[in-house]
Amino acid sequence: MIIVLKPDATEQDIQLVVERLEAHGYGADVSRGEERTLIGAIGARPEEKRRVADQLMRLPPVDEVVPILKDYKWVSAEYTTERSQIRVGEAVFGGEKIVVIAGPCTVESREQTLEAARVAKQGGATVLRGGAFKPRTRPYDFQGLGEEGLEILAEASEATGLPVVTEVMDARQVPLVHEKADMFQIGTRSMQNFDLLREVGQSDKPVLLKRGMSATIEEWLNAAEYVASSGNHNVVLCERGIRTFETKTRATLDLSSIPVLKDETHLPVIVDPSHAAGFFKWVPPLSLAAIGAGADGLIIEIHPHPDRALCDGPQALTPRRFLRLMQELAPLAQAIGRKL
Ligand code: PEP
Numbered sequence: 001m002i003i004v005l006k007p008d009a010t011e012q013d014i015q016l017v018v019e020r021l022e023a024h025g026y027g028a029d030v031s032r033g034e035e036r037t038l039i040g041a042i043g044a045r046p047e048e049k050r051r052v053a054d055q056l057m058r059l060p061p062v063d064e065v066v067p068i069l070k071d072y073k074w075v076s077a078e079y080t081t082e083r084s085q086i087r088v089g090e091a092v093f094g095g096e097k098i099v100v101i102a103g104p105c106t107v108e109s110r111e112q113t114l115e116a117a118r119v120a121k122q123g124g125a126t127v128l129r130g131g132a133f134k135p136r137t138r139p140y141d142f143q144g145l146g147e148e149g150l151e152i153l154a155e156a157s158e159a160t161g162l163p164v165v166t167e168v169m170d171a172r173q174v175p176l177v178h179e180k181a182d183m184f185q186i187g188t189r190s191m192q193n194f195d196l197l198r199e200v201g202q203s204d205k206p207v208l209l210k211r212g213m214s215a216t217i218e219e220w221l222n223a224a225e226y227v228a229s230s231g232n233h234n235v236v237l238c239e240r241g242i243r244t245f246e247t248k249t250r251a252t253l254d255l256s257s258i259p260v261l262k263d264e265t266h267l268p269v270i271v272d273p274s275h276a277a278g279f280f281k282w283v284p285p286l287s288l289a290a291i292g293a294g295a296d297g298l299i300i301e302i303h304p305h306p307d308r309a310l311c312d313g314p315q316a317l318t319p320r321r322f323l324r325l326m327q328e329l330a331p332l333a334q335a336i337g338r339k340l
């Protein structure tokens with residue numbers, strides 16, 4: 001980090017900061033400019049640099065402390081020059097082929113889930129989604145079938161050969177979801193449930209980490225770092241829209257996060273156009289835009305009968321619309337040198 005001193009800092013002030021740095025075991029590189037003195041802290045350790053920076057900020061001669069190193073390490077693009085490829089069944093996130101995850105928002109019944117899985121497979125999706133534990137805003141809304149839902153997903157997976165991603169809301173659910181599913185989904189409301197992040201981080205199954213609806217990219221990457229630093233490096237990031245002043249859409253799909261993340265991290269990035277749009281008609285154009293912007297995949301909600309859905313019916317694609325979207329995506333994927 002670099003410590004910028006106030007313009008009126010004296011030699012005594014410089015000495016004060018240098019002594020503080022030395023007390024932390026750091027070296028100090030003093031650069032006296034015409035207007036300002038800058039002090040470079042040499043050997044700052046990542047695990048304490050933020051605390052030390054906050055303490056230095058309280059010294060009267062200090063104007064600003066500029067951190068140099070990123071907070072995250074394992075998920076940083078600087079960690080490896082290769083992009084991570086994360087396998088779930090036949091699907092490889094971060095490969096040449098765009099991965100499409102499809103399925104219902106919520107497992108409502110055996111018939112509904114098996115039918116949705118069949119359509120997902122028919123359209124070319126390679127991972128099946130479906131919620132058994134549902135994070136609902138209102139406590140009286142349908143909360144999902146829980147363990148029974150996981151059994152139904154396992155049956156749908158068996159019938160179609162598609163691996164399953166499903167949300168885990170609580171650290172106590174991790175062993176059960178680990179047993180029944182192929183990939184953990186961490187929902188937007190849980191992105192900063194640090195105990196949960198550590199728990200899935202100790203598992204050997206890949207994690208789909210959705211962006212918190214009010215999270216910055218930095219916070220999101222630090223959430224991924226919780227998982228990776230716990231031992232599990234198989235994290236796929238999912239942009240699902242953020243809260244803004246706009247109310248027409250359910251969330252504002254921040255497609256700019258895709259190129260930013262490509263610079264910041266080696267992890268694959270997919271997009272959830274369904275929860276961003278909140279309305280089925282807007283899902284196809286957002287899907288195309290996401291792939292055009294470089295996303296490694298999509299997660300799309302479909303329902304055999306959206307008019308009977310117990311959750312997120314307005315945004316669910318019918319089988320017909322989903323199959324059409326998959327056809328529309330193919331030439332785009334080809335145009336940008338990828339496959340579907
Ligand atoms: C979901 O995928 O059904 C879901 C609840 O998504 P999010 O956490 O992004 O709201």
Ligand code: MN
Nearest residue numbers: 105106301312
């Ligand atoms: Mn949903």
